[in-house]
Amino acid sequence: MVKPISISYKSEIFLALALALALALALALALALALALALALALALALALALALALALALALALALALAQSPCPEP
Numbered sequence: 001m002v003k004p005i006s007i008s009y010k011s012e013i014f015l016a017l018a019l020a021l022a023l024a025l026a027l028a029l030a031l032a033l034a035l036a037l038a039l040a041l042a043l044a045l046a047l048a049l050a051l052a053l054a055l056a057l058a059l060a061l062a063l064a065l066a067l068a069q070s071p072c073p074e075p
Helices: 007-069
Strands: none
Touching: none
């Protein structure tokens, strides 16, 4: 005859399931945090690139202004 599962057995099974669920949720949270960190790094790199392009534009405009104000040599 098959012996029915005792209450303690059932609670251990539910505890194992709860721990597995908690581990899966912790892993999902870690992956979400890693994705957020990667996106923040990509945003920082994009902002640095935009700043570098703005600086290059400012330097080009300053050079163009300086060249426009310089007296033209007469032939």
